[in-house]
Amino acid sequence: MNKREHFVPFLLTFLIFLIVQLPFFDVVQYPFRLLGTWFHEMGHGIASLLLGGKFVYLEIYKNGGGVAYTDVSNSYLPYRLARAITAAGGLIGTTIGGTICIVVSKYNITAVHVLRVLFFLMVLSLFLWIRSFWGVFLLSVFAIAIAGILKFTNKSFQKSTLLFLGLQAILSSYYELGYVFTKQFERFGQINYSDTEIIAQNTFGPYWFWGILITMLNVYVVWKAIVLSFHYKKG
Numbered sequence: 001m002n003k004r005e006h007f008v009p010f011l012l013t014f015l016i017f018l019i020v021q022l023p024f025f026d027v028v029q030y031p032f033r034l035l036g037t038w039f040h041e042m043g044h045g046i047a048s049l050l051l052g053g054k055f056v057y058l059e060i061y062k063n064g065g066g067v068a069y070t071d072v073s074n075s076y077l078p079y080r081l082a083r084a085i086t087a088a089g090g091l092i093g094t095t096i097g098g099t100i101c102i103v104v105s106k107y108n109i110t111a112v113h114v115l116r117v118l119f120f121l122m123v124l125s126l127f128l129w130i131r132s133f134w135g136v137f138l139l140s141v142f143a144i145a146i147a148g149i150l151k152f153t154n155k156s157f158q159k160s161t162l163l164f165l166g167l168q169a170i171l172s173s174y175y176e177l178g179y180v181f182t183k184q185f186e187r188f189g190q191i192n193y194s195d196t197e198i199i200a201q202n203t204f205g206p207y208w209f210w211g212i213l214i215t216m217l218n219v220y221v222v223w224k225a226i227v228l229s230f231h232y233k234k235g
Contacts, residue, residue, distance in 0.1 A: 029171070030064070034138045036094050036172020037066040042121070043093015044068035045129060047086045051075040058125070060135035064175075065187065080202040087198040088214065091180060094173040095218040099225035101166025106229060111159040112150070118165070119146045163229070170222055180211040 037060050045055035045068045053072035060066040068090065072082035101118070104110045122143040130136050149161050179185070182194045196207040196214070203210075 029168075031138065031141075032168035033064045033172050033175060034060055034134070035142060035165070036169050036175070037064060038122075038125070038135070038139060039094040039097040039169050039172070040090045040176070041066045041068040041093075042125065043096065044070055044086055044090040046093070047089025048072055048075075048082075051077055051082045051085060053082060053086070055129060057129045057131040058135065059132035060130070060138060061132065062134050066135070067187075084199045084202040087195040087202075088210075091176070091195050091214050092218060092221075094169050094176070095221055098166045098169030098173065099221050101162050101169065102225045102229050105159050105163035105166065108155050108159065111162050112155060115146060115150060115158055115162045118162075119143060119150065122146070173218060173222075177215065180215055181208055183207050 038058075041058040041060065045058060048068075048070035049055050051072055052075045053070055054074075056069040056071060058066060058068040070086055072086055073079060075082035077085070101114065104114050122139050126136060126139050126143065130139060146161070149158055153161075179194060180196055183197045184191055184193050186192070193201070194207060196210040199210045200207045
Protein backbone atom coordinates (compact mmCIF):
# COMPACT_ATOMS: atom_id res chain seq x y z
CA MET A 1 0.00 0.00 0.00
CA ASN A 2 1.55 3.29 -1.12
CA LYS A 3 1.17 6.65 0.58
CA ARG A 4 -1.81 7.62 -1.55
CA GLU A 5 -3.68 4.41 -0.71
CA HIS A 6 -2.73 4.88 2.94
CA PHE A 7 -4.36 8.33 2.92
CA VAL A 8 -7.74 7.12 1.57
CA PRO A 9 -9.03 5.58 4.88
CA PHE A 10 -8.16 8.82 6.68
CA LEU A 11 -10.14 10.79 4.11
CA LEU A 12 -13.12 8.42 4.34
CA THR A 13 -13.10 8.66 8.13
CA PHE A 14 -13.00 12.45 8.00
CA LEU A 15 -15.89 12.52 5.53
CA ILE A 16 -17.94 10.21 7.76
CA PHE A 17 -17.19 12.46 10.72
CA LEU A 18 -18.47 15.47 8.74
CA ILE A 19 -21.56 13.63 7.48
CA VAL A 20 -22.67 12.50 10.94
CA GLN A 21 -22.75 16.12 12.08
CA LEU A 22 -25.76 16.58 9.79
CA PRO A 23 -29.29 15.78 11.00
CA PHE A 24 -30.44 12.18 10.40
CA PHE A 25 -27.03 11.05 9.09
CA ASP A 26 -25.65 9.54 12.30
CA VAL A 27 -26.83 6.16 10.95
CA VAL A 28 -23.65 6.17 8.81
CA GLN A 29 -21.48 6.00 11.93
CA TYR A 30 -23.88 3.80 13.92
CA PRO A 31 -22.36 0.34 13.24
CA PHE A 32 -18.86 1.64 13.91
CA ARG A 33 -19.98 3.24 17.17
CA LEU A 34 -21.24 -0.17 18.23
CA LEU A 35 -17.88 -1.62 17.20
CA GLY A 36 -16.27 1.00 19.42
CA THR A 37 -18.52 -0.19 22.25
CA TRP A 38 -17.23 -3.72 21.66
CA PHE A 39 -13.62 -2.48 21.90
CA HIS A 40 -14.54 -0.62 25.11
CA GLU A 41 -16.21 -3.58 26.82
CA MET A 42 -13.52 -5.99 25.65
CA GLY A 43 -11.00 -3.60 27.23
CA HIS A 44 -12.72 -4.12 30.59
CA GLY A 45 -12.86 -7.87 30.14
CA ILE A 46 -9.29 -8.37 28.94
CA ALA A 47 -7.98 -6.12 31.73
CA SER A 48 -9.81 -8.29 34.24
CA LEU A 49 -8.35 -11.48 32.76
CA LEU A 50 -4.82 -10.04 32.77
CA LEU A 51 -5.24 -9.22 36.46
CA GLY A 52 -6.20 -12.82 37.27
CA GLY A 53 -9.91 -12.09 37.43
CA LYS A 54 -12.90 -13.33 35.44
CA PHE A 55 -14.57 -11.97 32.33
CA VAL A 56 -18.13 -13.17 32.84
CA TYR A 57 -19.94 -11.69 29.82
CA LEU A 58 -20.70 -8.45 27.97
CA GLU A 59 -23.74 -6.83 26.44
CA ILE A 60 -24.06 -4.29 23.64
CA TYR A 61 -27.30 -2.33 23.37
CA LYS A 62 -29.19 -0.82 20.46
CA ASN A 63 -28.55 2.73 21.73
CA GLY A 64 -24.78 2.22 21.44
CA GLY A 65 -24.18 1.55 25.12
CA GLY A 66 -22.84 -1.59 26.68
CA VAL A 67 -21.63 -3.25 29.84
CA ALA A 68 -18.98 -5.83 30.72
CA TYR A 69 -19.51 -8.02 33.77
CA THR A 70 -16.21 -8.86 35.41
CA ASP A 71 -15.01 -10.25 38.73
CA VAL A 72 -11.58 -9.32 40.17
CA SER A 73 -12.18 -10.62 43.69
CA ASN A 74 -9.49 -13.26 43.12
CA SER A 75 -7.00 -10.93 41.45
CA TYR A 76 -3.34 -11.07 42.44
CA LEU A 77 -3.58 -7.30 43.03
CA PRO A 78 -5.46 -5.61 45.87
CA TYR A 79 -9.16 -5.58 45.08
CA ARG A 80 -9.55 -1.80 44.90
CA LEU A 81 -6.56 -1.41 42.59
CA ALA A 82 -7.79 -4.24 40.36
CA ARG A 83 -11.23 -2.59 40.16
CA ALA A 84 -9.66 0.72 39.13
CA ILE A 85 -7.45 -0.85 36.46
CA THR A 86 -10.35 -2.88 35.05
CA ALA A 87 -12.45 0.30 34.80
CA ALA A 88 -9.58 2.11 33.07
CA GLY A 89 -9.20 -0.81 30.66
CA GLY A 90 -12.49 0.08 29.03
CA LEU A 91 -11.64 3.76 28.66
CA ILE A 92 -8.35 3.06 26.95
CA GLY A 93 -9.40 -0.21 25.27
CA THR A 94 -10.88 1.52 22.24
CA THR A 95 -7.79 3.70 21.87
CA ILE A 96 -5.37 0.79 22.23
CA GLY A 97 -7.29 -1.35 19.74
CA GLY A 98 -7.57 1.50 17.26
CA THR A 99 -3.94 2.59 17.51
CA ILE A 100 -2.65 -0.97 17.03
CA CYS A 101 -4.70 -1.23 13.85
CA ILE A 102 -3.45 2.16 12.62
CA VAL A 103 0.24 1.57 13.33
CA VAL A 104 0.52 -1.93 11.84
CA SER A 105 -1.69 -1.19 8.82
CA LYS A 106 1.27 -0.04 6.72
CA TYR A 107 3.07 -3.39 6.95
CA ASN A 108 1.92 -6.18 4.64
CA ILE A 109 2.43 -9.30 6.75
CA THR A 110 1.78 -7.73 10.16
CA ALA A 111 -1.42 -6.04 9.00
CA VAL A 112 -2.87 -9.30 7.70
CA HIS A 113 -1.98 -11.11 10.92
CA VAL A 114 -3.60 -8.39 13.06
CA LEU A 115 -6.73 -8.49 10.90
CA ARG A 116 -6.83 -12.25 11.50
CA VAL A 117 -6.39 -11.71 15.25
CA LEU A 118 -9.24 -9.18 15.19
CA PHE A 119 -11.43 -11.74 13.41
CA PHE A 120 -10.44 -14.40 15.96
CA LEU A 121 -11.28 -12.12 18.91
CA MET A 122 -14.67 -11.32 17.40
CA VAL A 123 -15.50 -15.00 16.96
CA LEU A 124 -14.17 -15.84 20.42
CA SER A 125 -16.25 -13.10 22.02
CA LEU A 126 -19.33 -14.36 20.18
CA PHE A 127 -18.92 -17.82 21.70
CA LEU A 128 -17.68 -16.89 25.17
CA TRP A 129 -18.86 -13.48 26.27
CA ILE A 130 -21.50 -11.66 24.23
CA ARG A 131 -24.97 -12.12 25.70
CA SER A 132 -27.15 -9.58 23.88
CA PHE A 133 -28.95 -9.71 20.54
CA TRP A 134 -27.41 -6.51 19.18
CA GLY A 135 -23.94 -7.62 20.23
CA VAL A 136 -24.31 -11.01 18.56
CA PHE A 137 -25.81 -9.49 15.42
CA LEU A 138 -23.18 -6.73 15.09
CA LEU A 139 -20.15 -8.92 15.73
CA SER A 140 -21.47 -11.62 13.40
CA VAL A 141 -21.78 -9.09 10.58
CA PHE A 142 -18.29 -7.68 11.18
CA ALA A 143 -16.76 -11.16 11.54
CA ILE A 144 -18.35 -12.36 8.28
CA ALA A 145 -17.22 -9.18 6.49
CA ILE A 146 -13.63 -9.53 7.75
CA ALA A 147 -13.58 -13.24 6.82
CA GLY A 148 -14.65 -12.32 3.29
CA ILE A 149 -12.01 -9.60 3.06
CA LEU A 150 -9.30 -12.01 4.24
CA LYS A 151 -10.46 -14.67 1.78
CA PHE A 152 -11.21 -12.73 -1.39
CA THR A 153 -9.19 -9.49 -1.40
CA ASN A 154 -5.53 -8.59 -1.80
CA LYS A 155 -3.15 -7.45 0.93
CA SER A 156 -3.47 -3.79 -0.03
CA PHE A 157 -7.23 -3.84 0.53
CA GLN A 158 -6.79 -5.78 3.76
CA LYS A 159 -4.35 -3.16 5.06
CA SER A 160 -6.75 -0.37 4.12
CA THR A 161 -9.56 -2.21 5.90
CA LEU A 162 -7.50 -2.57 9.07
CA LEU A 163 -6.57 1.12 8.99
CA PHE A 164 -10.19 2.14 8.41
CA LEU A 165 -11.43 0.01 11.32
CA GLY A 166 -8.72 1.45 13.56
CA LEU A 167 -9.72 4.99 12.63
CA GLN A 168 -13.39 4.20 13.26
CA ALA A 169 -12.49 2.85 16.70
CA ILE A 170 -10.62 6.08 17.46
CA LEU A 171 -13.55 8.13 16.19
CA SER A 172 -15.83 6.15 18.50
CA SER A 173 -13.63 7.10 21.45
CA TYR A 174 -14.30 10.74 20.55
CA TYR A 175 -17.99 10.14 21.23
CA GLU A 176 -17.08 8.83 24.70
CA LEU A 177 -15.79 12.22 25.84
CA GLY A 178 -19.07 13.12 27.51
CA TYR A 179 -19.13 9.78 29.33
CA VAL A 180 -15.56 10.20 30.58
CA PHE A 181 -16.59 13.40 32.35
CA THR A 182 -19.77 11.93 33.83
CA LYS A 183 -20.03 10.79 37.44
CA GLN A 184 -23.10 8.61 37.03
CA PHE A 185 -25.76 7.77 34.48
CA GLU A 186 -29.09 6.01 34.21
CA ARG A 187 -29.48 2.67 32.42
CA PHE A 188 -32.85 0.90 32.31
CA GLY A 189 -34.10 2.90 35.29
CA GLN A 190 -31.04 2.24 37.47
CA ILE A 191 -28.27 4.64 38.43
CA ASN A 192 -24.78 3.42 37.54
CA TYR A 193 -21.36 4.92 38.23
CA SER A 194 -19.16 5.83 35.28
CA ASP A 195 -15.76 4.23 34.78
CA THR A 196 -13.96 7.38 35.90
CA GLU A 197 -16.04 7.52 39.08
CA ILE A 198 -15.21 3.85 39.79
CA ILE A 199 -11.51 4.66 39.34
CA ALA A 200 -11.84 7.64 41.70
CA GLN A 201 -13.69 5.60 44.34
CA ASN A 202 -10.97 2.96 44.34
CA THR A 203 -7.94 5.25 44.17
CA PHE A 204 -7.98 8.98 44.85
CA GLY A 205 -9.25 12.28 43.46
CA PRO A 206 -12.55 13.19 41.75
CA TYR A 207 -13.87 11.55 38.60
CA TRP A 208 -13.12 14.60 36.44
CA PHE A 209 -9.43 14.40 37.38
CA TRP A 210 -9.27 10.89 35.94
CA GLY A 211 -11.33 12.05 32.97
CA ILE A 212 -8.74 14.68 32.15
CA LEU A 213 -5.83 12.29 32.70
CA ILE A 214 -7.27 9.50 30.55
CA THR A 215 -8.32 11.92 27.80
CA MET A 216 -4.82 13.40 27.66
CA LEU A 217 -3.32 9.90 27.52
CA ASN A 218 -5.69 8.84 24.74
CA VAL A 219 -5.00 11.98 22.68
CA TYR A 220 -1.26 11.50 23.02
CA VAL A 221 -1.41 7.82 22.02
CA VAL A 222 -3.61 8.55 19.00
CA TRP A 223 -1.37 11.39 17.87
CA LYS A 224 1.73 9.21 18.10
CA ALA A 225 -0.04 6.42 16.21
CA ILE A 226 -0.99 8.73 13.34
CA VAL A 227 2.53 10.17 13.18
CA LEU A 228 4.03 6.68 13.07
CA SER A 229 1.48 5.66 10.47
CA PHE A 230 2.66 8.37 8.08
CA HIS A 231 6.34 7.49 8.56
CA TYR A 232 5.90 5.31 5.55
CA LYS A 233 7.91 2.15 5.08
CA LYS A 234 7.35 -0.67 2.68
CA GLY A 235 5.99 -3.72 4.50
